[in-house]
Amino acid sequence: MLQIWIDGACEPTNPGGTASYGVVAKEGFTTIFTKSGIVTRGKGASNNVAEYAALIAALEYLASREFQSATIHSDSQMLVNQMKGDWGVHGGLYLKYYERAVDIIANNKGMWEKLRFQWIPRDVNTEADRLSVDALASVGIGPATHRHGFDYGDET
DSSP states (O other), X not given: OEEEEEEEEEESSTTTSEXXXXXXXXXXXXXXXXXXXXXXXGGGOOHHHHHHHHHHHHHHHHHTSOOSOEEEEESOHHHHHHHHTSSOOOOSTTHHHHHHHHHHHHTSTTHHHHEEEEEOOXXXXXXXXXXXXXXXXXXXXXXXSOTTOOOOTTOO
């Protein structure tokens, strides 16, 4: 089974900072795909926007290849519960990203049946988190807070 970890960040302020994301896909212990980037800056940026941008990147990857099943791991309880249908969607900056994620799934016949969404604690989501932090660093933004308590080297 394919395992995918996603994470988003918005620094130095949330909302209104710079939103970034990270995605890591593995088959067994082998990393087969990574992606990270900046989603948006300023008024439209939030952590939830970043989390959903990570999900969209993961879904686009899945749509581009055949897969039997996949578990998407996220430390965002909101994203996981919304994608499982357990929580409602009430709008906000992330709404168009949520809608895009649902569209990708709907436009790829059988994808819903192949996907499982799993909430994980933040301290377990280190690889995807690192990619989102690195994306911020690539545009000169160091983490305002070390959310996971890790030493990210010389970044300030």
